[in-house]
Amino acid sequence: MDMAFIIETIAKIVVILLVFSALAGLGTYFERKVLAFMQRRLGPMHVGPFGLLQVAADGIKLFTKEDIIPQNVVKPIFKIAPVITAATAFMAAAAIPFWPEFTAFGYKVHPIVADINVGILYVLGIMAIGLYGPLLGGMASANKFSLISAARSAAVFISYEVISGLSLLAPLMMVGSLSLIDINNYQAGGIGNWIVWSQPVAFILFWIAAFAETGRTPFHLIANDHEIIDGFGTEYSGMRWGLFFIGEYANMFFISFVIAIIFLGGFGDGSIAGAFQLLLKVSFFFFFFLWTRAAWPDVRPDQLMWLCWKVLMPLAVVNIVITGLVMMF
Amino acid sequence: MHSEPLNDRNVSEQSPYFYVDIETYPTTSWDKFKQVVKRTFKGELFVGLWVVMREMIKFDIHTVQYPKEKLPIGPRYRAVHKLLRLWESGYERCIGCGLCEKICISDCIRMDTKIDENSRKEVTEYSINLGRCIFCGYCAEVCPELAIVHGQRYENGSEQRAHFVIKDDMLTPLDWLTSGQQAEFPGFGAITPNESVTKTPLAY
């Protein structure tokens, strides 16, 4: 391994960390604004122009707040749990191509930390490990609400891993590769080649599963404020809570990238226009996360399980079988 | 509509009451499945999405940015009390009768009176314990002189609540009175301040 490669990789990691930490902050700003507008409110208005500096104010608050470790918690696990959430969210980003290759100062840059040949498997696997954040945090918290939340997160994440895995199987069978770059190049021919046209069911299923994996509103029961306070985050304060938060928002961005790359053609043929199209698609999916939060009610945990095992999973399996038959004949 | 038909709570032809049309709950698995399919493809989720999107596009914001904008409050709003002065002479209206102190149900008005050199009763101390006041308005209602009234001042940020309700704070300052800023409480017998309000001559 030569020096240039190590330096380049470290630079990419730092850039991704910084950009997506900042985006997670901005994401909260947009979430507040969009939700506010949809509910005929104004949202943050007072810190900075149009409340833009609210993010900075929140950051200062989170960083300087006292880090309380309650008395009866299991201390090491309680302390490490938020780190797991944030770390796994960012680790998943290693295999996601955020931008097509470009040349800067005569140097060819691949804006992906590691183009491993099992890219999507790695992303899904790492996101699945993210389950340990809420699970361990909730179980170590010595709080009944956190415990309920931990149990729910285990149930929801594991169930919806099945959906996201099975729904991805059909497109992957068509592409014949697990690398996100290969999946992207498979659809490089333009809108007509997007996988969403040949795999609409898989697209919808994966999208639904994405809501469960990020714990967003129709499936927000892991930290459902009106039932279990903040769920696994109830006992957390300061930056530890902030890490959960950054993890959640980073996850939303990354899963949006994954959906856009797998089903909606990604960055297309790699031109600048394609790259901006990718950003547009990602923004749409991120916006949709906020949109549903304003529009839809939460489902009950048992309804969520019911939906997963009795509706979505059979659909996913049928989809795989049909895809296989079509490919065979 | 008259209220009489509403008093008959029995559902019948004449009464305006009717049973809400509730579909029977599905019992068999097949019926449940059909209900799920119907609800899934009815597009209700998209109605919800459309409604919030429509509100966002219309941008019909209802927020009142409070410290900068304020909603008007009703003229009979019961906020922190005020002691008023006579328009014609500028004397304090309170005659120290003690009725307000007596009627106050939370027993929070305290006053001290003495006979001054003109043999008039003079109120030396008058204070309301805002920690106990429930803003019922009885004191203002019982006062025969319309001396104690409720003001419109609802922004009570201070180091001590007592700052609003010692006599000097409640009493209309003299320069306010001369500049016509004393607002009259529009209750029974309230005077309309104009030229017809003149000082009663003492010498007959």
Ligand code: SF4
């Ligand atoms: S408003 Fe009611 S409670 Fe308050 S001082 Fe007057 S009589 Fe007492």
Ligand code: SF4
């Ligand atoms: S009832 Fe009116 S006039 Fe009598 S003491 Fe109270 S404020 Fe003064």
